[in-house]
Amino acid sequence: MSFDVTLLGTGAAVPSLSRGTTAQFVNIHQRHILIDCGEATQIQMRKFKVKFQKVDLILISHLHGDHVFGLAGLISTMQLLGRTTQLRIIGPKGIKSFLLQQFEHVGLYRGFPIHFDEIEEGASGLVFEDRLLEISTFPLNHRIQTQGYRISEKPGKRQLNKEEFDKYDVSVSYINKLLDGEDIEDNEGKIVRSDDVTFPPKPTKSYAFCSDTAYHPPIIEQLKDVDLLYHEATFIDKEAERASETYHTTAKQAATIALKANAKRLILGHFSARYQSTDMHLAEAKTIFEQTFCPEDGERFIL
């Protein structure tokens, strides 16, 4: 069982030789999720040894080029390398026609099915779930429809406390009920409380992705107690006005969101190419939220 996030591109708007445009790879219990897909994401995946044929779900935040210009190429490569399994793409309105129009022009015959889920503007709530995880979306505040995402483990089963269970001398056939949290009474009227013979499930973990957005406190509710938060920080404090005008966030503002949401750790990204380093981003954010990180492309965070 694993849950980790690889930053494939940490730059904003324009790719450089040191930072790609936005893309992240989330590996959660053998489900492989790509979040956003700027140009050359497939090359970043090769570089950082992320197997893109494993990706079964792509989440798209918004239809700006630095978040989607790598999609058609990635899907084209998946096809050329013989993919047959379904790919699911969840994103804002327009993501389907954006891709299908390109496929039509380049004559891309998709040898594998693609299932699109388009999110209505302003919508929030569950967009995906399976046995082990669930993904919810919420609106960010950018120039066009932009969705944030929170990927959460589902609670697992309770674990048997064998030592305590054995003290009761009841049939093992009751174990499943006890693990489901039910108290039981056996044929002889003996009562066993689930809490007394089982450990609670391991705490669930979650990861949230917020890019691109102006400073937008309404999202704090969606981010409550998140274990790892990625929040864009295109600018530092000196450019706060520019951040506001362009619907982006400063490092301090991102740290404020993390603090108010009671997040455990904060990753900043979407750094404007105007900055030679992220030292200022880090210093400013840490004045508000100590557990802040400013990664390079290729860094991996384990939850």
Next chain:
Amino acid sequence: MSFDVTLLGTGAAVPSLSRGTTAQFVNIHQRHILIDCGEATQIQMRKFKVKFQKVDLILISHLHGDHVFGLAGLISTMQLLGRTTQLRIIGPKGIKSFLLQQFEHVGLYRGFPIHFDEIEEGASGLVFEDRLLEISTFPLNHRIQTQGYRISEKPGKRQLNKEEFDKYDVSVSYINKLLDGEDIEDNEGKIVRSDDVTFPPKPTKSYAFCSDTAYHPPIIEQLKDVDLLYHEATFIDKEAERASETYHTTAKQAATIALKANAKRLILGHFSARYQSTDMHLAEAKTIFEQTFCPEDGERFIL
């Protein structure tokens, strides 16, 4: 005055860490031409120090992803970095809607004008000319409409042979006519022949681009005496059948085209990712055409 070609991507179909997909930069007498624009071409341009804001003309061979998926990103970056000068794009039918549909989805406001020239399927002839150069196109033989291009210097003026001219003792006002190739008769009836007092113009040079295509002898006529020929060689001889099925060329076939066209030098490219090296391409081509080259990304050829 300079005329050189930089190979920005020499791989086929799928970009790898060692070879990008097709793109070339041609610098001819301070006019800057991009030929094809696979995904991540803008990153390759940065890597190989090609100034993409200088590009004023883009030639597109065909609408397959590995030749056009970098276009929208490049144009987006040109805009974000403040370009105002016009960009001209010449390519097959559909290139305009392929780009404009993407721009519409990502809300790309073009701060600079883009002029499109779409070439009819099967067309050949002049597609561009200015004072110093001309560009002609011709159809290749691929699965969809695909255009080859030949970029040629225009003949310059004749040069004065001052020593011979001085022997005639006629007015210097006749020089321009003589340089234009006209013979003159001065007021005293003295006749001076242009050939006797001027040197012929420097020979013009030309570069031709042929990708993607099956082995297609009709193009030989268009490539006559070309100084530098780029011809795709996706496969080696062992995969000749596969080459034919997919409308691609082997190294030997490309060399045969170069030989029959009386080209001076041949660059191979569009190498399938199945080959670890291009040693076999080079060896096979050289059995037919000695002046063959198999470049890595970033190599520059000077005409």
